[in-house]
Amino acid sequence: MYDPRRGYPIIVPCVLYDDPPAAARWLSAVIGVREVVRASLPDGWVGHVEMERDGLIILLGRRGGQFAGTSSLTQVFVEDLDRACEQAVAGGGVILEPPEDRPWGVRQTVVADPEGQRWALTRHVRDTDPATWYGRVLGPVPG
Template sequence: MQSNRSAPSATVIPVLSYPDVRAAVDWLTAALGFRERVRIGEDHRAQLQVGADGAVIVADRGRDGGSDDRHLCKIRVEDVDAAFARAVEHGATVLEELTTRNYGEREATVADPAGHRWQLTQTVRDVAPEEWGGLSFP
């Protein structure tokens, strides 16, 4: 699978929404040992790493959904077009059509029959976070 400096390398990446991104990052790093790897705006998102291959994205709740919509799981796949077609064929509700992002990922978001949100993502090119306004940490 192609790597991208703008995206975590883990296969499954929870996206957790918080009312205060910076406070959540501070707590997760201090209490659980996460390390911030990419910051997207001061209060929009942050990508955190833990251990050798663990990852989580902390997102601003105001931008990513209300109080009943606090999480999403990203799944890194080899062929996002095929994975998206398969999910739809099996009854997934399309929440966001396939889109190629400026940060090097091609993504689509679906909901399963229970309403859980899944974002399917494939790296299409390696992009430094600074190229689209992010900030990376060594």
């Protein structure tokens, strides 16, 4: 899962909402995407929802916290995360969140480009069982 070498999209837009499940229902009805992954805590709080259509993924994240002050970011898989960070800073960008291993099997950093757009630079590290990070696979996911 989340491995671009096996078909997961290399670029994944992430749109941030106060209520990702409501956004998922609306997007499903309007543009025909289907929910394939949902990450929710035992109390029902939903952190993100992944929607799929024709092999493409849209990630619906929760607004606020580390993503306060923005309405979207774009996740891009890279081969060399450290080099991408160096290039981001050398080109006038800012590292907002240092590279860190995530429970869902990726190493990830969030950077802002010179105009303030946010990018989640990501590298697949290992496959994981979504249940270990409160995720639930609801349908086939590319890669």
